Amino acid sequence: MRKIKALVLIAIVASIAFSLVGCGEDKPVLNVYNWGDYIDPEVIEQFEEEYNVKVNYDTFATNEDMYVTIAKGGTSYDVAFPSDYMIERMIAEGLLEKINKDNIPNMKYIDEEFLDLDFDQNNEYSVPYMWGTVGILYNKKYVKENVDSWDILWNDEYKGQILMLDSQRDSIGVALKKLGYSLNTRNLDELEKAKEELIKQKPLVYAYVGDEVKELMVGEEAALAVVWSGDAVAMIRENENLAYAIPKEGTNIWFDNMVIPKNAQNKELAEEFINFMNRPEIAAKNAEYIGYSTPNTAARELLPDELKNSHVGYPSKEEIENTEIFLDLKDALTLYDKIWLEIKSHR
Amino acid sequence: MVKRVLKKLYIFLMFLFLYAPIIVLIVFSFNDSRSRGTWKGFTLKWYAELFTNSEILSALYYTILIAILASVISTIVGTFAAIGIHGMSGYKKKAVLNLNYLPVLNPDIVTAVSLMTLFKFFRLEFGFVTLLLSHITFCIPYVILSVLPKLRQMNKHLPEAAMDLGATPFYALRKVVIPEIKPGIVSGALIAFTLSIDDFVISFFNKGVGVTNLSITIYSMARRGINPVINALSALMFVSLLILLLIINKRDQKNLNPKKKGEAI
Amino acid sequence: MKMKIFSYPYIVWLAIFIVVPLFLVLFYAVTVVEGGSLKFTMENLKRFLDKNYLDVLWVSIKLALETTVITLILGYPVGMIIAKEKPSKRNTMILLFVIPMWMNFLLRTYAWLTLLGKNGIVNSIVTLLGFKPLNLLYNDGAVLLGMVYNFLPFMVLPIYSVLVKIDNNLIEAAEDLGANKYQIFAKVTFPLSIPGIITGITMVFMPAVSTFVISRLLGGGQYMLIGNLIEQQFLWVGDWHFGSAISIIMMIFILITMAITSKFDVQKEGSSGLW
Numbered sequence: 001m002r003k004i005k006a007l008v009l010i011a012i013v014a015s016i017a018f019s020l021v022g023c024g025e026d027k028p029v030l031n032v033y034n035w036g037d038y039i040d041p042e043v044i045e046q047f048e049e050e051y052n053v054k055v056n057y058d059t060f061a062t063n064e065d066m067y068v069t070i071a072k073g074g075t076s077y078d079v080a081f082p083s084d085y086m087i088e089r090m091i092a093e094g095l096l097e098k099i100n101k102d103n104i105p106n107m108k109y110i111d112e113e114f115l116d117l118d119f120d121q122n123n124e125y126s127v128p129y130m131w132g133t134v135g136i137l138y139n140k141k142y143v144k145e146n147v148d149s150w151d152i153l154w155n156d157e158y159k160g161q162i163l164m165l166d167s168q169r170d171s172i173g174v175a176l177k178k179l180g181y182s183l184n185t186r187n188l189d190e191l192e193k194a195k196e197e198l199i200k201q202k203p204l205v206y207a208y209v210g211d212e213v214k215e216l217m218v219g220e221e222a223a224l225a226v227v228w229s230g231d232a233v234a235m236i237r238e239n240e241n242l243a244y245a246i247p248k249e250g251t252n253i254w255f256d257n258m259v260i261p262k263n264a265q266n267k268e269l270a271e272e273f274i275n276f277m278n279r280p281e282i283a284a285k286n287a288e289y290i291g292y293s294t295p296n297t298a299a300r301e302l303l304p305d306e307l308k309n310s311h312v313g314y315p316s317k318e319e320i321e322n323t324e325i326f327l328d329l330k331d332a333l334t335l336y337d338k339i340w341l342e343i344k345s346h347r
Numbered sequence: 348m349v350k351r352v353l354k355k356l357y358i359f360l361m362f363l364f365l366y367a368p369i370i371v372l373i374v375f376s377f378n379d380s381r382s383r384g385t386w387k388g389f390t391l392k393w394y395a396e397l398f399t400n401s402e403i404l405s406a407l408y409y410t411i412l413i414a415i416l417a418s419v420i421s422t423i424v425g426t427f428a429a430i431g432i433h434g435m436s437g438y439k440k441k442a443v444l445n446l447n448y449l450p451v452l453n454p455d456i457v458t459a460v461s462l463m464t465l466f467k468f469f470r471l472e473f474g475f476v477t478l479l480l481s482h483i484t485f486c487i488p489y490v491i492l493s494v495l496p497k498l499r500q501m502n503k504h505l506p507e508a509a510m511d512l513g514a515t516p517f518y519a520l521r522k523v524v525i526p527e528i529k530p531g532i533v534s535g536a537l538i539a540f541t542l543s544i545d546d547f548v549i550s551f552f553n554k555g556v557g558v559t560n561l562s563i564t565i566y567s568m569a570r571r572g573i574n575p576v577i578n579a580l581s582a583l584m585f586v587s588l589l590i591l592l593l594i595i596n597k598r599d600q601k602n603l604n605p606k607k608k609g610e611a612i
Numbered sequence: 613m614k615m616k617i618f619s620y621p622y623i624v625w626l627a628i629f630i631v632v633p634l635f636l637v638l639f640y641a642v643t644v645v646e647g648g649s650l651k652f653t654m655e656n657l658k659r660f661l662d663k664n665y666l667d668v669l670w671v672s673i674k675l676a677l678e679t680t681v682i683t684l685i686l687g688y689p690v691g692m693i694i695a696k697e698k699p700s701k702r703n704t705m706i707l708l709f710v711i712p713m714w715m716n717f718l719l720r721t722y723a724w725l726t727l728l729g730k731n732g733i734v735n736s737i738v739t740l741l742g743f744k745p746l747n748l749l750y751n752d753g754a755v756l757l758g759m760v761y762n763f764l765p766f767m768v769l770p771i772y773s774v775l776v777k778i779d780n781n782l783i784e785a786a787e788d789l790g791a792n793k794y795q796i797f798a799k800v801t802f803p804l805s806i807p808g809i810i811t812g813i814t815m816v817f818m819p820a821v822s823t824f825v826i827s828r829l830l831g832g833g834q835y836m837l838i839g840n841l842i843e844q845q846f847l848w849v850g851d852w853h854f855g856s857a858i859s860i861i862m863m864i865f866i867l868i869t870m871a872i873t874s875k876f877d878v879q880k881e882g883s884s885g886l887w
Contacts, residue, residue, distance in 0.1 A: 166828065
């Protein structure tokens with residue numbers, strides 16, 4: 001009985017598989033490693049057709065997962081999409097190839113504001129892909145006042161209506177910014193104060209969440225949430241009562257860039273891919289599919305009005321004046337970890 | 348009579364409890380919105396998108412392939428191992444058993460990282476094989492766990508009696524022992540299949556380029572939000588399993604409840 | 613008997629895929645990188661003896677215990693009821709019981725959010741009936757519900773597979789000797805099902821101690837569990853040494869707890885579980 005069931009399943013799946021995998025495995029191969037659902041699938045198909053190659057597309061959930069996979073060796077990804085602080089770490093540990101910018105002429109379309117940043121000076125190793133900010137998403141039905149400061153998340157009025165991110169650096173970062181400190185600080189004193197703030201806030205917090213924040217805010221289960229700008233764009237699209245604000249104390253600005261890991265097998269093709277991704281139409285396609293902000297100015301022009309003029313996705317220079325990029329914490333990680341543990345286990 | 352009704356009610360409630368999330372999943376696979384927070388209307392677009400999404404289909408292929416291979420292999424190895432362990436005694440037996448339970452005991456991340464270190468140590472290239480090996484490693488202990496109680500329950504004189512009557516040990520094994528412990532083997536295989544299909548951490552760290560499974564694809568969407576195409580896929584998988592089950596059930600009903608005259612059951 | 617040779621292939625497998633990794637974990641646990649080289653030390657293990665960490669361990673074990681007890685209480689009747697059905701029906705029923713587990717765990721847990729939310733499905737029904745919405749999510753109850761939901765089939769399957777093969781003659785004999793239904797259960801059925809129960813407890817308690825995704829999603833990240841802690845060490849902080857140390861300590865605690873449980877194993881003829 002079981003055998004027949006298994007055989008039938010294998011037969012069905014095998015037939016699906018064969019229609020996919022196809023023959024002709026002597027095409028050049030490009031191994032790409034990206035966040036889940038972080039590219040328009042049609043873009044991959046287009047690249048495969050145009051360059052007559054096969055793309056192996058693998059996904060990861062967090063920077064740390066990606067780091068372990070690449071650092072452990074025994075795998076060979078040609079292109080990966082880490083975030084700012086992780087790129088800094090990977091450069092320091094010699095895990096990345098230098099990029100030959102002559103092979104990536106389309107880099108000229110990228111806004112200068114987003115080049116030559118602290119984590120990769122002169123863009124020797126990475127090319128920007130998507131960027132965004134962290135801010136407060138609020139439901140105008142429940143929040144009548146002006147939202148412009150992190151303080152509102154400590155307001156008793158919204159007890160049980162506040163959602164924080166279940167992520168060490170993001171949440172500790174919010175508290176640090178509220179107190180006027182840098183979110184890359186290693187100062188024990190400042191961190192202790194941030195810890196106190198977060199512990200004070202705990203009774204007001206409904207939950208510390210991950211991507212469920214979208215479902216919760218769209219479903220109006222909470223009044224305020226800390227979210228990433230790209231997600232805010234998606235949520236506002238689903239529920240008009242929502243709005244996004246960047247607090248005046250400043251916040252985190254983040255970047256996901258394309259890099260070429262050291263054991264890449266096909267460096268030239270990788271650079272072709274990065275160049276391809278920066279074609280205005282392609283970058284615009286991705287930006288529209290994902291909803292996050294593209295650093296490619298030519299691509300931004302091609303976006304539909306509601307996206308390109310949105311101050312959520314594309315805030316003004318004044319709004320992002322006080323923003324900071326995450327730097328690699330290196331040995332201070334243990335310190336942040338201990339603080340987070342104390343906050344979480346406080347009852 | 349009340350007892351009968353109570354029993355039926357209890358089972359019904361348990362099944363409702365188990366299936367409530369599944370029903371929610373299926374219903375939302377028709378939702379014309381990326382978010383599970385609102386209902387925006389009925390649509391079949393996620394199903395249409397599913398069949399053109401080669402990333403997800405490839406993940407499905409590997410998931411099922413690995414699950415079937417891993418559960419079949421671990422069931423065979425595990426059953427024989429259990430039979431062997433049952434025949435052991437003393438400290439050796441205790442040692443083997445306790446070691447056997449380590450993958451059950453350890454958090455996934457520890458098993459994942461230790462296996463990964465092992466493969467790295469032997470300078471193996473990560474790929475389909477390492478993935479399969481790691482799945483088999485965490486499945487076998489569960490098979491052994493399921494089969495051992497049945498072996499203990501079995502009358503130990505049965506195989507002896509068979510051999511006294513002239514059966515070879517292998518024949519005794521096939522025709523006497525295995526049928527006795529069959530429910531344990533089946534439940535072990537089921538558990539192995541279940542664990543393999545759903546595994547994320549161990550698979551993530553022990554796989555290679557181009558090989559991925561559904562769990563990894565789904566967990567990777569954690570930052571962006573789960574693409575409803577996944578809901579559509581889950582709904583389809585579920586419905587096809589149900590249909591398969593009904594077909595098998597119809598067949599079994601004929602086999603197990605024969606209505607021939609003069610047949611003793 | 614010649615039976616035990618069957619276990620030799622597996623013992624080889626064990627040695628490679630379980631013992632060697634175990635030693636790797638142990639090695640990490642007792643070493644520390646100092647000035648570029650490895651040094652043996654008990655420092656990692658001692659670090660754990662901090663109130664915060666011990667609290668985390670205690671909360672995890674407590675939750676796992678509660679989950680195990682509830683799945684046992686809920687699952688045993690299920691196993692019994694299904695075992696008493698006729699063969700074709702019970703095969704189908706038990707498969708139906710397991711199939712939900714083949715849907716991705718993350719998806720099913722997310723579905724509970726839709727069910728239990730303030731504006732969720734359960735509350736929609738509750739408010740329709742005229743009551744005030746209930747607070748069903750992001751509390752201890754929700755986490756326990758999620759845990760039980762996840763582990764119930766692992767308790768039911770072993771119990772069911774043992775109950776199914778209980779020799780009917782034994783039950784008939786007891787009836788003939790004048791026992792009523794309760795006595796039969798207490799003196800015949802239940803003791804004979806203990807191997808299944810022990811297996812069920814093993815398959816639920818041990819993984820439950822190290823599960824943390826459910827508490828993260830349904831508990832709103834308000835819980836810090838040991839599984840969480842270990843994962844953070846390996847992935848976020850990158851301190852494999854401390855992570856391994858915590859794992860070893862957790863292993864020891866659980867083995868001790870299981871040893872206590874198997875004292876209840878009435879049948880003395882050798883072990884089917886730990887110790």
